[in-house]
Amino acid sequence: MASLLDSCWLYLITHFSEFQLATVGTFLIHESIFFLSGLPSIYFERSGLFSKYKIQKKSNTSEAQEKCIVRLVLYHVCVNLPVMLVSYPTFRFMGLRSSLPLPHWSVIISQIIFYFILEDFVFYWGHRILHTKWLYKHVHSIHHEYATPFGLTSEYAHPAEILFLGFATVVGPALTGPHLFTLWLWMILRVLETVEAHSGYHFPWSPSNFLPLYGGADFHDYHHRVLYTKSGNYASTFVYMDWLFGTDKGYRKLRAIEEVEGKNY
Ligand SMILES: [Zn+2]
Numbered sequence: 001m002a003s004l005l006d007s008c009w010l011y012l013i014t015h016f017s018e019f020q021l022a023t024v025g026t027f028l029i030h031e032s033i034f035f036l037s038g039l040p041s042i043y044f045e046r047s048g049l050f051s052k053y054k055i056q057k058k059s060n061t062s063e064a065q066e067k068c069i070v071r072l073v074l075y076h077v078c079v080n081l082p083v084m085l086v087s088y089p090t091f092r093f094m095g096l097r098s099s100l101p102l103p104h105w106s107v108i109i110s111q112i113i114f115y116f117i118l119e120d121f122v123f124y125w126g127h128r129i130l131h132t133k134w135l136y137k138h139v140h141s142i143h144h145e146y147a148t149p150f151g152l153t154s155e156y157a158h159p160a161e162i163l164f165l166g167f168a169t170v171v172g173p174a175l176t177g178p179h180l181f182t183l184w185l186w187m188i189l190r191v192l193e194t195v196e197a198h199s200g201y202h203f204p205w206s207p208s209n210f211l212p213l214y215g216g217a218d219f220h221d222y223h224h225r226v227l228y229t230k231s232g233n234y235a236s237t238f239v240y241m242d243w244l245f246g247t248d249k250g251y252r253k254l255r256a257i258e259e260v261e262g263k264n265y
């Protein structure tokens with residue numbers, strides 16, 4: 001298994017330059033994972049499949065879903081891709097490498113856990129700032145256009161917010177100077193996590209049922225459906241930041257009521 005992975009990696013680094021892999025390669029992987037993981041919840045919403053597990057009764061119109069997709073493609077090409085191209089020298093400077101050997105799994109896993117914890121911390125404070133009056137009105141309200149989120153709305157945001165909160169995603173890798181393989185794996189996991197959090201569905205197999213301290217769809221859906229000054233639940237991945245700083249009180253109250261009513265999560 002390890003040698004197959006090594007051979008695949010060798011193929012990549014002998015056929016493409018590090019610049020191509022770190023920029024266009026990263027962009028293509030991001031697009032594939034994002035749209036493949038995000039499209040199913042649109043299908044579920046349109047077909048009514050899994051309606052039993054849908055968090056909100058409301059659904060989005062086809063026009064609203066299409067508007068989200070068109071805007072995303074535009075932003076990904078006009079904002080994300082140029083940022084990836086421009087930031088490559090910074091990552092190089094911070095120690096990004098793509099050569100063999102690939103890092104040991106213990107290094108990859110510990111770095112990714114560190115990235116998740118750091119990202120969650122930075123995102124929490126950045127997101128709280130975005131919920132102040134002026135920034136909400138002029139920037140963050142775009143992301144909140146969808147009070148009933150579906151997977152793809154996770155990256156639907158004002159370009160300034162893409163840059164602002166995107167910083168939370170790259171600060172960990174920038175500090176540790178990772179291998180490109182680790183960086184790709186981190187990006188894939190982060191995309192899957194945020195798409196799941198916005199999916200609008202809470203399944204019996206949703207990760208928040210198994211992973212302690214993990215927020216997931218029910219946690220973030222609450223953030224979207226409640227008025228922006230009262231919503232709380234600002235963290236991206238875990239639940240402890242909101243608990244520590246008392247911004248999950250409304251959500252906890254609702255969960256307590258739901259548990260009394262016998263709704264199981
Ligand atoms: Zn928000």
Ligand SMILES: [Zn+2]
Nearest residue numbers: 143154198220
């Ligand atoms: Zn959101």
